[in-house]
Amino acid sequence: xxDKIQVHGVERVFGTGPAAVAALGPMDLNxxxxxxxxxxxxxxxxxxxxLRVIAGLIPPTAGEVTLQHEDLRTTxxxxxxxxxxxxxxxxxxxxxxxxxxxxGVGKAEAKPMIEGWLQRLGLxxxxxxxxxxxxxxxxxxxxxxxxxxxxxxxxxxxxxxxALDAQLRLVMQEELLALWQQDxxxxxxxxxxxxxxxxxxxxxxxxxxxxxxVIEEFVVPFPRPxxxxxxxxxxxxxxxxxxxxMLRQEVRDMVLEQERAGA
Ligand SMILES: Nc1ncnc2c1ncn2[C@@H]1O[C@H](COP(=O)(O)OP(=O)(O)OP(=O)(O)O)[C@@H](O)[C@H]1O
Numbered sequence: 001x002x003d004k005i006q007v008h009g010v011e012r013v014f015g016t017g018p019a020a021v022a023a024l025g026p027m028d029l030n031x032x033x034x035x036x037x038x039x040x041x042x043x044x045x046x047x048x049x050x051l052r053v054i055a056g057l058i059p060p061t062a063g064e065v066t067l068q069h070e071d072l073r074t075t076x077x078x079x080x081x082x083x084x085x086x087x088x089x090x091x092x093x094x095x096x097x098x099x100x101x102x103x104g105v106g107k108a109e110a111k112p113m114i115e116g117w118l119q120r121l122g123l124x125x126x127x128x129x130x131x132x133x134x135x136x137x138x139x140x141x142x143x144x145x146x147x148x149x150x151x152x153x154x155x156x157x158x159x160x161x162x163a164l165d166a167q168l169r170l171v172m173q174e175e176l177l178a179l180w181q182q183d184x185x186x187x188x189x190x191x192x193x194x195x196x197x198x199x200x201x202x203x204x205x206x207x208x209x210x211x212x213x214v215i216e217e218f219v220v221p222f223p224r225p226x227x228x229x230x231x232x233x234x235x236x237x238x239x240x241x242x243x244x245x246m247l248r249q250e251v252r253d254m255v256l257e258q259e260r261a262g263a
Contacts, residue, residue: 002068004154004186005031005054009063011211012049022211024049026063029205029214033070033153036180036187038197040247041207042254047190050212051158054188055079070153075103078147082159086131086142093118093127095142099150117145120179137168141175148179157189161196173199174228181225194240194247195231198222206246209254216246 011025024046031037039047052058054065055077069076078099086095096117100110118124121141131139140160147155161169173196180187180200191197197204204218218239222230230236 001033002066003030004033004035004068005029005188006066007050007054007063008066010050010053010060010065011062012046012053012058013061024053024210024212025060027213031186031188033068033186034184036189036200036202037205038189038191038201038203039205039207040191040194040197040243041212042209042247042251043192044254045207045210045250046212047207048158050207051079051156051188051190055156067154075099075150075152077154077156078150078152079156080140080143080147080158080160082162086139086146088131091128091130092123092134092142095131096123096145096149099146103150113149117149120148121145121175135168136164137172140164140172144176144179148183152185154186154188157187159190159192162192169193169196170228176200177226177228194243195236198236198239198243199226199228199230204243206243207250209250209257215250216243218243 007027007029009025010027012023014021014023027050039050041047049058053060054067067076087098090098093114096114097110100113105113115124118127121144123138123141123145126134126138131142134142140163144160161172164172177200189197189200198220201220204220205214206216206218207213208215220239222235
């Protein structure tokens, strides 16, 4: 079977002329069906741009993305962003219902699906609440429930836990691990956090400073199901150190470039 996501020679430039910003590429990346791939790289290297191109939210300037839609009756893709992207004027339940409405799922059929996801994400008692009454972690759970409720073949996640405090982030990582271990969807997960990438991913892709390309890929060898205790092991620390060694130079390059641009 061909890879689920094929990113081939993808480049993205923003703007034209002397002010043009080469944000991404050329980028090649193949992701298998059911694989959880984490993408790390220095700030501004084009990680979000990559995700937006894969999602079809912006076109690439060059190259192409090919996605395998295995079952045309299912939703191909959902996206979860850092800023929750839930509607403040809708209740938790209505936010989760949104994707199913767009998909044309009838009310009766949608009800048990919505309840199932509210339950799995611990939101059942908050179904009638409005987002402003919820904590950041709960709002992010709403946006994950909404993305998952349509049961997408591919889940794209752009730093979904970056706005959460450290403890909540750990809890959300555990929850996502458990959810993914049940369903095994194809996930592309952008993060700044190396240990999050190793804990969650089957593979960690390291991008160069802007315009981002793949400089190295690390297969994460730890068996599943994984738990957050994995972090305390020597092997985990060794892999994190190895990835950081690769990333450190790129982060330095980025800082130097910013200094040059500011000079
Ligand atoms: N719409 C846009 N117009 C102009 N430049 C843009 C646009 N979107 C992104 N860029 C620029 O493209 C580059 C890559 O941005 P992108 O957000 O993809 O990086 P990132 O790796 O996700 O960054 P971060 O880690 O800080 O979130 C940056 O220099 C950014 O300023």
